[in-house]
Amino acid sequence: MVLLSILSIPFIAAIILLFVKHNEKANYIAIASSGITLALALNIAFNGAANFDASWISSINARFVLTADGLAKILLLLTGISFPAIFIATSKNEIKNRPQFLSLMLFTQTGLLGVFLAGDALLFYFFWELALIPVYFLCSIWGGEKRIAVTFKFFIYTFLGSLFMLIGIILVYTHTADQSFAIQSFKEASLSAGQQLTAFALFFTAFAIKMPIFPLHTWQPDAYEQSPTAVTMVLSAVMVKMGLYGVMRWLMPLFPNAFSAHSNFVVILSVIGILYASFIAIRQDDMKRLIAYSSIAHIGLMSAALFANNEIGAQGVLIQLFSHGVNVLGLWIIADIIEQQTGTRSLKEMGGLAKQNPTLGILLVGFAFANIALPLTNAFIGEFLMFNSLFQFKPWIAAAAGVSVVLAAIYTLNMVQKCAYGEVSKKMSKMQAPNVPAQFVLIVLLIVVIISGVYPAPLFDLTADTLQQLFIK
Amino acid sequence: MNAIIASALLGVLMMFASWIFDNEKTHTRIALVGLLALIVANLLQLNGIYTIPVDYKGLLSFTQFGLYVNTILFILTFLYVWLNGDEIAKIGNHAADFYALFFFILCGASILTSFNNLLMLFIGVEILSIPLYILTGADKKNLNSNEAALKYFLMGAFSTGIFLLGITFIYGATGTFQLIAPTVNPATGMAREQLMQSAGLILIFVSFNFKVSAAPFHFWTPDVYDGAPTVFTSFMATIVKATAIIAFVVLFHSQYKALGYAWELLLTFVLISTLFVGNITAVFQRSVKRMLAYSSIAQVGFMLFALYGPTNFANEGILLYIMAYSVASIGLFGVLIKMKDYSFEAFNGLAKKEPLLAAMTTIFTLSLAGIPLTGGFFAKYYMLNAAVQSGVGLWLVALAILFAAVSIYYYFKLIQAMYFVEGAPAMHELEQGYKYKLLVFAILILALGILPNVFLSYLYF
Numbered sequence: 001m002v003l004l005s006i007l008s009i010p011f012i013a014a015i016i017l018l019f020v021k022h023n024e025k026a027n028y029i030a031i032a033s034s035g036i037t038l039a040l041a042l043n044i045a046f047n048g049a050a051n052f053d054a055s056w057i058s059s060i061n062a063r064f065v066l067t068a069d070g071l072a073k074i075l076l077l078l079t080g081i082s083f084p085a086i087f088i089a090t091s092k093n094e095i096k097n098r099p100q101f102l103s104l105m106l107f108t109q110t111g112l113l114g115v116f117l118a119g120d121a122l123l124f125y126f127f128w129e130l131a132l133i134p135v136y137f138l139c140s141i142w143g144g145e146k147r148i149a150v151t152f153k154f155f156i157y158t159f160l161g162s163l164f165m166l167i168g169i170i171l172v173y174t175h176t177a178d179q180s181f182a183i184q185s186f187k188e189a190s191l192s193a194g195q196q197l198t199a200f201a202l203f204f205t206a207f208a209i210k211m212p213i214f215p216l217h218t219w220q221p222d223a224y225e226q227s228p229t230a231v232t233m234v235l236s237a238v239m240v241k242m243g244l245y246g247v248m249r250w251l252m253p254l255f256p257n258a259f260s261a262h263s264n265f266v267v268i269l270s271v272i273g274i275l276y277a278s279f280i281a282i283r284q285d286d287m288k289r290l291i292a293y294s295s296i297a298h299i300g301l302m303s304a305a306l307f308a309n310n311e312i313g314a315q316g317v318l319i320q321l322f323s324h325g326v327n328v329l330g331l332w333i334i335a336d337i338i339e340q341q342t343g344t345r346s347l348k349e350m351g352g353l354a355k356q357n358p359t360l361g362i363l364l365v366g367f368a369f370a371n372i373a374l375p376l377t378n379a380f381i382g383e384f385l386m387f388n389s390l391f392q393f394k395p396w397i398a399a400a401a402g403v404s405v406v407l408a409a410i411y412t413l414n415m416v417q418k419c420a421y422g423e424v425s426k427k428m429s430k431m432q433a434p435n436v437p438a439q440f441v442l443i444v445l446l447i448v449v450i451i452s453g454v455y456p457a458p459l460f461d462l463t464a465d466t467l468q469q470l471f472i473k
Numbered sequence: 474m475n476a477i478i479a480s481a482l483l484g485v486l487m488m489f490a491s492w493i494f495d496n497e498k499t500h501t502r503i504a505l506v507g508l509l510a511l512i513v514a515n516l517l518q519l520n521g522i523y524t525i526p527v528d529y530k531g532l533l534s535f536t537q538f539g540l541y542v543n544t545i546l547f548i549l550t551f552l553y554v555w556l557n558g559d560e561i562a563k564i565g566n567h568a569a570d571f572y573a574l575f576f577f578i579l580c581g582a583s584i585l586t587s588f589n590n591l592l593m594l595f596i597g598v599e600i601l602s603i604p605l606y607i608l609t610g611a612d613k614k615n616l617n618s619n620e621a622a623l624k625y626f627l628m629g630a631f632s633t634g635i636f637l638l639g640i641t642f643i644y645g646a647t648g649t650f651q652l653i654a655p656t657v658n659p660a661t662g663m664a665r666e667q668l669m670q671s672a673g674l675i676l677i678f679v680s681f682n683f684k685v686s687a688a689p690f691h692f693w694t695p696d697v698y699d700g701a702p703t704v705f706t707s708f709m710a711t712i713v714k715a716t717a718i719i720a721f722v723v724l725f726h727s728q729y730k731a732l733g734y735a736w737e738l739l740l741t742f743v744l745i746s747t748l749f750v751g752n753i754t755a756v757f758q759r760s761v762k763r764m765l766a767y768s769s770i771a772q773v774g775f776m777l778f779a780l781y782g783p784t785n786f787a788n789e790g791i792l793l794y795i796m797a798y799s800v801a802s803i804g805l806f807g808v809l810i811k812m813k814d815y816s817f818e819a820f821n822g823l824a825k826k827e828p829l830l831a832a833m834t835t836i837f838t839l840s841l842a843g844i845p846l847t848g849g850f851f852a853k854y855y856m857l858n859a860a861v862q863s864g865v866g867l868w869l870v871a872l873a874i875l876f877a878a879v880s881i882y883y884y885f886k887l888i889q890a891m892y893f894v895e896g897a898p899a900m901h902e903l904e905q906g907y908k909y910k911l912l913v914f915a916i917l918i919l920a921l922g923i924l925p926n927v928f929l930s931y932l933y934f
Contacts, residue, residue: 060855130845133839167871318760
């Protein structure tokens, strides 16, 4: 029942928000509902929860099944933390029709939670698409200048991908013994090698677009740049994880043979993507675009480690799913504060943040370190494990991917340098009093970064069962 | 049987209603009551409570499926009249005449859902079609409407000829009008009679393609849908089309084996060209009404997937499809009627002026595009699954899905106009009640999209 309630709370709050007129009230409702969701997520993560299973469409044997294993729990935690953080951090931003905006955000959260909890292929697909629709409206209504074209590209891309997954689902479904959409039946479906390959390709397309893996990434930087920052945070902190989640939940267990047969190919694509995105990130002057490309690089590393198909890599990815979300969220919030107060995203026009607002400067450095994965930060553990797995997979690939660590240091530190140090620039001098709620959120997130960097054991315990399912038959 | 008799009687009653009552609103009320009576009469038979005893000599066969389709069609018509009553009254002199035609159409529809004999099929198709020609030309002072009616009539007459020719061939081959499941001996191949039967079936196939406006027999559709008064386009594109496609599916589920391999080839050809023509042409339309005409062709492309074989998915899916498609289309046409201008630009800024109306339009559009949470998703899903189960190649399914992605383009153009572009839409006056009526359609779409089970369970009583 807990699983059902974590799904219904944001949904109900979203519906209530449709009828709210007052901005402040809307804020409270959104923050309260996402707070409750976070509490429930913590409860599920550390106390466990029974499966929820109800009949849905009986004639085709599709059931409304919600389950929470380690993989789902870690993403529940991430979703749980992200939304209140985003709501609080952006509570002072000027947003037209804030109640509707928040309502759509909560619909998105519902979709995301549904994706992570669904234990039935059709239900999974259902939520997968559902998470996309509100984002389409969020970006197209509240986004930047080129929002309509960019969002449409983003929508068509991901929609097409998920349609391919739908064919994959139909294909596997018709070969299940009991004609059902349950994960277990899908795992036991009797597919020939060729069919397995087809299904693998169909599922993979959807996940690869969502992650995104090079060369299917072209929608992402534009979409991140043009979306309102609150939505960018959702997109890059939580939504891209849907792709990785899909790989771990569906691709690996369902098509093990096709998966290992094509791991080389995907790993190489991912590594190309990492290097490509890192090099572009170095050249960026726009802070939002820089973070976007850095995020592509990080996700690329995660997909490479995942497709290296060994236990240590999967462990690293499981940890990093959470860590990357928190880190990138921190960076976005800082970028958003700067943009809101100074009106610029261009690094050239920045400088002197440390003098103007020391706290924010320190926070920026903290998250920048986490972005480079320095020891003591959460990202170190995940990246260490992932590089380890790539080394086991093929040393030269680990070496190639390792270059990205250096590149990450270059672009991240460059950003810190241009933004925080030097003389106070004209634009930066517009920095006013600190944005208290946002900085509060940042401090909490930084504490999470450091705690999970120093003492990651709870995250390991949380995900042990998923690893066992994936690798010990 | 109940439905056939009741609808014919009600049609006649309705004709005289305009003599007795002068008020158009009264006509609408009588029609609504009549439709309710029709629904009840049909439900009596569906639930096995009472059936008018008629010896129909095996010409008809009443199945759970057919009777349930009747129920759906009647309820859809009821909702349609309930929503559009005032608009219908604005056209022509007596609304009652149009309602009479509706009842005759429903009479044809209830024959089409329960035929067991080619002659009954023919009669059903004709009873269904002839009132349509009149409805198309109902706006007598509008040249477009006249042109559309004439075009429709000429083309329709032509397709009727082809239909009859097909029946003649089959009669020549089998010596009966009764529908007999064909048997082909694979060892000896087709005998001469069987070849004749196949030729007849192909002719009927062509004629049905015309009726459901599948490409390459679709040319009448855009002009007729565009020329006819919008309320009647709404009726033709939904309830009538749904009936034709159901008859199409029922007929060929029992007969397709006679065509052997040729069947898959023929159907695939028609299906691909329908999807292609419908979707690609819709992209270039400037008028929403014409876009909907082409999109209705594209939707037929998806419905044709049900014809590959009589699987459970095909039967349930086609029901879901006609429900989701009809409800969404009636709703969308209902919005369109209230616009003064039918171009996409006319919808600019609708979300600001009429947020509820825009939200409902979005739901209808999303359903037509097949997005989850709306009925259209499951409709499309069932069709694709039916295709895969009947052994259709995955490439065809992938192609259909590519076209579904194309359809996003023109459907979302409407959403983009309403939400993301500023403007002042010119509208006819809009009562609050009308919006609430439309809300019922939107809720139905969502219900179909969340719990399709509820609507299908009736099939298995």
